[in-house]
Amino acid sequence: MAGGQDRALIDRFLEMLSAEAGAAANTLAAYRSDLTLASAALDGALVTATADRLQALAAGWQSLARSTVARKSAALRRFYAFLADEGHRQDDPGPVLPRPGTARALPKVLGIADVDRLFAAIADRCAIERPLPNDLRLAALVELLYGSGLRATELVGLPRNAVQADRPYLILKGKGGRERLVPVSDRARAAVAAWRAHVAADRAWLFPSGRTHLSRIRLYQLVKALAAEAGIPPDRVSPHVLRHAFATHLLAGGADLRALQAMLGHADIATTEIYTHVDASRLVELVNTRHPLADPHRGHTPPR
Template structure:
């Protein structure tokens, strides 16, 4: 990639931060400065930097205060996680960056009850008289985010006929021409069909807006507004959080990690393992219930009990 590629990707990352709640203006400005300086040091090749380049970059931070190093590391790690999740690179080299006195925060998680509240708010809007076509759009957007785990960029840029009424999946082409199959539930197909009936036949986009398609920023705004209607703090909900909920809830339901990796479009299984955080108690229960040794150990405990006198 060239320096101009770095600039374009940094701008896209900062746009995502602006749209995502919790990113204060000062934080965005500091992150932007840190990323542009890092890109300059690496000759405009920050986006493609590997562990060696990042270790060399971090070596120049040795005289800085630990709080400054922590901020710079956080900016770069979040940038690389964004690139990996959006398919702009197949790996996340952020592990090579220092982590001075700070543990990695767990991703925001929505419970199934939270998701039910979101869909409940959508149902209330759809039941209004007279109906509003934009409520049909909102229903299609949320069904695809939570039901298929699409990335925000993938969702807003879907072609008008990407979701076929007789096909329970769609094929997405990501960075580098990599294709993946994404499952589409009956509910999502029905929601998309209802919305598509409102989209002009000449539109190349499923979610048109102005001369193009719906923007990522507008998508974030719509999802946060829906959270408020559902009685959920808006800063807890975003398109990425719904994608995470898709992955987490599937994994909790027993989905195979490799299948999940394919559905999410992660080149590296390690990205899926981090992204689909599941509490350790449930994993222990899963091992005890499903592992072949679990039944044998249970039988052994029964056999070891003394006979009643």
């Protein structure tokens, strides 16, 4: 039987998965079953389980089908990533779980034209003499999502004065307490300044809501509504998809993979490498223009 803390956090995790990732009902039911069974196997201590206990748990899955093991591992890995994001754990033991599949799914891709349509919809809202505060807030949110590649949790939890007009970067503490430097464009700083004028000076958060800050679920809803307004199917757009777009478009523009890893806050370069699915035509162009053999003045001595 799952412990009280396990049950409460499993519920919160599934709520997030439904709202942010748009997970299907069948997926949510399977994840709930997997997490509840894991909690029971760990005597109600799923939330606090050590890496050793998780490895012992996974050892009992050897007789199961590969697809079942993959699903159970995915459920637990996403759960522990959620716990780390939300501050319920200082570590993420998920990587010790098995990965029976060899192929990693590519993230959803949003083209530059689609991003332009999102910003055009925002620009239309803000083009009036006195834009609505909520439209200014949306502009600041989307500028930071796409322009800086922030995680949803990092974005909604920004302090009121985190973004400064004279400082083109943020210093964030992400997963595992790791600090990283994140660029902030001139456009994003201008959008934040316009929005912050509507945030009382005594508020702790840049995007306040009630006694705390804007929730990730509400952010997800705002982005979906903007996508629909811009004529883009809402199921193609989410805060995480905009983070993916930031990474994909930077890499396609020639960004260094290691620099991108640092900006995204990935502990493992392998995580960043999923963004190397750049346009094949760009790869051909790079070979034709950057490879040493592409230099027409490069001499070639024929064999004797």
